[in-house]
Amino acid sequence: MDNAVAEIAKKARVASRQLAIATRGMKDAGLYAMAEALVDMDAMILQANKDDVEKGKENGLTPGLIDRLTLTSERIRQISQALKDLASLPDPVGEVLRGSTLPNGLRLRQLAVPMGVVGMIYEARPNVTVDAAGLGLKSGNAVILRGGSAALESNMAIVSVLSEALESVGLPADAVQSIDTLGREGSVALMRARGLVDVLVPRGGAGLIQTVVKEAQVPVIETGVGNCHIYVDRDVDQDQALRIVVNSKTQRNSVCNAAETLLVHREQAATFLPSVVRALVDKGVTVHADDETLSVVGKMPGVVAAIDDDWATEYLGPEMAVGVVPDIDAAIAHIGTWSSGHTEAICTTSLAASEKFTSEVDSAVVNINASTRFTDGGEFGLGAEIGISTQKLHARGPMGLGELTTTKWIVMGDGQIRE
Amino acid sequence: MDNAVAEIAKKARVASRQLAIATRGMKDAGLYAMAEALVDMDAMILQANKDDVEKGKENGLTPGLIDRLTLTSERIRQISQALKDLASLPDPVGEVLRGSTLPNGLRLRQLAVPMGVVGMIYEARPNVTVDAAGLGLKSGNAVILRGGSAALESNMAIVSVLSEALESVGLPADAVQSIDTLGREGSVALMRARGLVDVLVPRGGAGLIQTVVKEAQVPVIETGVGNCHIYVDRDVDQDQALRIVVNSKTQRNSVCNAAETLLVHREQAATFLPSVVRALVDKGVTVHADDETLSVVGKMPGVVAAIDDDWATEYLGPEMAVGVVPDIDAAIAHIGTWSSGHTEAICTTSLAASEKFTSEVDSAVVNINASTRFTDGGEFGLGAEIGISTQKLHARGPMGLGELTTTKWIVMGDGQIRE
Numbered sequence: 001m002d003n004a005v006a007e008i009a010k011k012a013r014v015a016s017r018q019l020a021i022a023t024r025g026m027k028d029a030g031l032y033a034m035a036e037a038l039v040d041m042d043a044m045i046l047q048a049n050k051d052d053v054e055k056g057k058e059n060g061l062t063p064g065l066i067d068r069l070t071l072t073s074e075r076i077r078q079i080s081q082a083l084k085d086l087a088s089l090p091d092p093v094g095e096v097l098r099g100s101t102l103p104n105g106l107r108l109r110q111l112a113v114p115m116g117v118v119g120m121i122y123e124a125r126p127n128v129t130v131d132a133a134g135l136g137l138k139s140g141n142a143v144i145l146r147g148g149s150a151a152l153e154s155n156m157a158i159v160s161v162l163s164e165a166l167e168s169v170g171l172p173a174d175a176v177q178s179i180d181t182l183g184r185e186g187s188v189a190l191m192r193a194r195g196l197v198d199v200l201v202p203r204g205g206a207g208l209i210q211t212v213v214k215e216a217q218v219p220v221i222e223t224g225v226g227n228c229h230i231y232v233d234r235d236v237d238q239d240q241a242l243r244i245v246v247n248s249k250t251q252r253n254s255v256c257n258a259a260e261t262l263l264v265h266r267e268q269a270a271t272f273l274p275s276v277v278r279a280l281v282d283k284g285v286t287v288h289a290d291d292e293t294l295s296v297v298g299k300m301p302g303v304v305a306a307i308d309d310d311w312a313t314e315y316l317g318p319e320m321a322v323g324v325v326p327d328i329d330a331a332i333a334h335i336g337t338w339s340s341g342h343t344e345a346i347c348t349t350s351l352a353a354s355e356k357f358t359s360e361v362d363s364a365v366v367n368i369n370a371s372t373r374f375t376d377g378g379e380f381g382l383g384a385e386i387g388i389s390t391q392k393l394h395a396r397g398p399m400g401l402g403e404l405t406t407t408k409w410i411v412m413g414d415g416q417i418r419e
Numbered sequence: 420m421d422n423a424v425a426e427i428a429k430k431a432r433v434a435s436r437q438l439a440i441a442t443r444g445m446k447d448a449g450l451y452a453m454a455e456a457l458v459d460m461d462a463m464i465l466q467a468n469k470d471d472v473e474k475g476k477e478n479g480l481t482p483g484l485i486d487r488l489t490l491t492s493e494r495i496r497q498i499s500q501a502l503k504d505l506a507s508l509p510d511p512v513g514e515v516l517r518g519s520t521l522p523n524g525l526r527l528r529q530l531a532v533p534m535g536v537v538g539m540i541y542e543a544r545p546n547v548t549v550d551a552a553g554l555g556l557k558s559g560n561a562v563i564l565r566g567g568s569a570a571l572e573s574n575m576a577i578v579s580v581l582s583e584a585l586e587s588v589g590l591p592a593d594a595v596q597s598i599d600t601l602g603r604e605g606s607v608a609l610m611r612a613r614g615l616v617d618v619l620v621p622r623g624g625a626g627l628i629q630t631v632v633k634e635a636q637v638p639v640i641e642t643g644v645g646n647c648h649i650y651v652d653r654d655v656d657q658d659q660a661l662r663i664v665v666n667s668k669t670q671r672n673s674v675c676n677a678a679e680t681l682l683v684h685r686e687q688a689a690t691f692l693p694s695v696v697r698a699l700v701d702k703g704v705t706v707h708a709d710d711e712t713l714s715v716v717g718k719m720p721g722v723v724a725a726i727d728d729d730w731a732t733e734y735l736g737p738e739m740a741v742g743v744v745p746d747i748d749a750a751i752a753h754i755g756t757w758s759s760g761h762t763e764a765i766c767t768t769s770l771a772a773s774e775k776f777t778s779e780v781d782s783a784v785v786n787i788n789a790s791t792r793f794t795d796g797g798e799f800g801l802g803a804e805i806g807i808s809t810q811k812l813h814a815r816g817p818m819g820l821g822e823l824t825t826t827k828w829i830v831m832g833d834g835q836i837r838e
Contacts, residue, residue: 017755017779017781020778020779020781021778021779100800102798102799102800106789106793108799113781115811115812116781116811194632194633198811198812199811199812213613213636214613214636217632217633219638219639219810219811219812220638221812237834240833240834243834243836244834244836247836247837248836251836251837251838336436354831358827358829359439359440360436360439360440362436362439362532362535362827363827364826364827364828365827365828365830366827366828366829366830367830367831367832368829368830368831368832369831369832369833369834369835370525370830370831370832370834370835370836371835371836371837373836373837374525374830374832374835374837375828375830379521379837380521380527380828381519381521391638392534392535392617392618392638392825393534393617393618393638393640393812393813393825394812394813396825396826396827396828397826397827397828398828406811406812406815407783407815407816408777408781408782408783408784408785408815408816409783409784409785409794409799409815409816409817410777410785410787411784411785411786411787411789411793411794412786412787412788412789413786413787413788413789414659414788415656415659415662415663415788415789416788416789416790416793417662417663417666417667417670417789417790417792418666418670418790418792418793418798419670
């Protein structure tokens with residue numbers, strides 16, 4: 001392992017022991033100190049960010065990436081407010097999850113405790129740096145951040161501000177550290193820091209997440225890829241279904257919980273497809289239609305023939321694959337083949353269909369008569385969101401602060417031995 | 420990925436969909452059918468096992484390994500009974516873990532659902548083959564087993580018996596499959612079967628577990644290594660502490676929850692060490708003593724000087740490292756440096772010491788005045804035990820059937836869209 005990363009990880013481990021026993025009051029004071037320091041040091045951070053943005057433009061970053069990279073006073077104020085909002089959430093640490101008294105008198109309690117050292121690897125969004133530091137602190141974890149070279153100057157400035165703020169209220173400065181200056185090698189070393197990093201959370205595009213999952217030797221929580229489906233059943237309220245499909249696709253199309261594929265029961269195809277395709281096209285969506293859909297809606301602008309790849313694609317944009325299925329089993333099978341396991345929805349008036357769909361579709365979130373766009377920690381009432389897990393180990397679906405904790409059994413005896 | 424493993428994993432996926440919706444009644448019928456088939460086909464299994472044992476002896480397996488490998492009619496009867504016992508446990512699938520109604524009227528429920536496809540890699544113990552199949556079935560998962568070449572014939576015989584038994588009661592034969600004939604390559608392919616295997620559980624020695632953790636690209640639950648400590652505090656009931664130390668070390672010394680290191684507060688050293696070292700030596704334990712311990716107990720048979728490696732060693736045998744610490748902080752620091760995070764115990768009469776120890780020691784299980792030997796799914800009342808997790812992600816400490824499940828959110832609406 002890279003020595004520089006090992007040194008940082010060891011300092012994080014020491015800091016994590018202090019954070020693990022910090023009270024909620026101390027952690028919330030840290031969140032406020034960080035929030036205020038960001039606003040106080042606003043000029044220094046904006047200057048560093050300006051350097052990143054200029055370099056990004058020279059290097060030909062897309063306007064979208066430049067926008068994500070760019071900080072303003074107003075954005076810093078929002079990021080700062082988000083830290084204060086975190087302080088208002090309950091402390092996930094110390095919750096008693098289960099307990100019992102055994103026949104021999106041993107008293108068992110299982111408590112939520114911090115993970116310890118959490119690594120985060122993400123792409124050039126300086127706001128995630130603050131976000132990760134805040135979530136880590138509130139859940140009692142030290143964080144090691146790797147934020148992508150395009151945001152190097154911004155992240156270094158932010159981490160130094162946050163670190164000093166923590167120190168100013170008696171919390172360890174090493175609770176928030178960056179390995180951004182260590183480049184790609186540092187990133188790989190972090191993925192392999194067995195025994196030093198308790199969990200690694202990649203946040204970003206599918207490529208980043210795949211790389212981390214494949215190279216990591218530390219436990220990983222995979223987040224985010226959402227190839228979400230809506231199935232419109234034979235028994236359906238077409239008006240309601242139309243609103244749900246349009247909302248799921250177009251309310252915001254660049255996010256993981258936007259719908260990417262619409263499957264329509266054959267008996268509804270003739271009446272539902274013309275109106276839904278028209279509504280989507282009117283909203284600027286390109287419809288990738290299968291043969292049966294094409295034969296129903298005919299040739300029209302905004303509609304193209306679907307290819308196999310369309311079923312596998314998370315468009316993250318104004319495009320939707322549309323197909324006809326003979327029955328609910330075919331819809332469930334299609335979803336089983338192509339879904340990324342994020343969110344799927346059924347539009348139906350049938351109790352039997354809703355029960356079948358929710359029990360047989362194997363995804364993190366399964367909706368009945370509701371937009372896929374609700375899969376979100378904030379919408380679910382979890383408070384802060386770490387990300388949306390698409391794996392099955394540890395966390396599945398929207399992750400709140402509780403998902404950054406693990407457990408500890410406390411066994412209280414008065415001399416019990418095993419016979 | 421190895422094609423043969425991919426084929427097997429795809430069949431497991433199909434079977435897992437059937438198991439996920441199987442009722443408890445169907446799964447318990449499967450457990451009984453497997454239990455009865457093992458006894459009925461006893462002669463065929465014993466013949467296959469005899470071949471393995473003979474080959475093992477030719478290959479120079481140790482008597483301990485030969486013993487673990489060997490089946491008898493009586494052992495088959497016990498294994499069969501264990502399957503029936505599993506049937507009596509509650510079904511972990513379908514439990515509602517949380518739920519709420521959102522301000523917009525959406526009703527949320529988070530349910531326990533099966534993982535899907537569970538891989539198990541273990542060493543030459545044919546009983547684990549049955550155990551894994553039973554645990555998998557009860558938790559609604561299909562299993563893919565890789566049991567080590569020394570038990571090849573036994574495992575093939577057992578898997579064919581179990582598979583046929585499942586089919587006889589209308590459950591999918593592919594719910595239990597083996598990749599034992601595919602050798603080392605098959606094993607590596609299983610570790611890399613991303614998207615086909617939901618979780619991989621290695622069971623066995625430290626070497627096996629390290630290999631799996633490093634090579635796997637699928638999520639892994641790390642089990643078992645236990646370098647467990649007992650700290651005897653300044654304020655202590657010496658008689659009770661003596662019983663706990665001797666029990667923790669000697670009640671069964673080949674298991675992961677046996678204690679490996681004893682740390683004694685300096686103020687107790689002069690009075691406690693002579694009696695505890697004598698008691699350990701009388702039970703046949705070799706004591707690896709640090710300088711201070713040596714100077715207290717003097718030269719005696721069964722006591723040798725400790726070296727640094729002793730603090731890191733899981734002896735799994737009649738040996739124990741013994742050291743003196745100046746205070747509880749030093750004990751906690753020692754444990755933080757050397758422990759594998761399995762189980763640690765404190766012997767104390769002080770409330771403050773017990774609180775400090777339980778809050779600052781970062782292990783799966785922390786005991787106050789109780790033997791380390793209690794860290795066990797059966798002892799904890801969890802019913803069946805999958806293993807003891809020493810990682811923090813997903814499960815920590817003894818794992819019951821519930822740890823072979825993940826969750827699914829069901830969101831019930833009546834047309835909600837996101838504004």
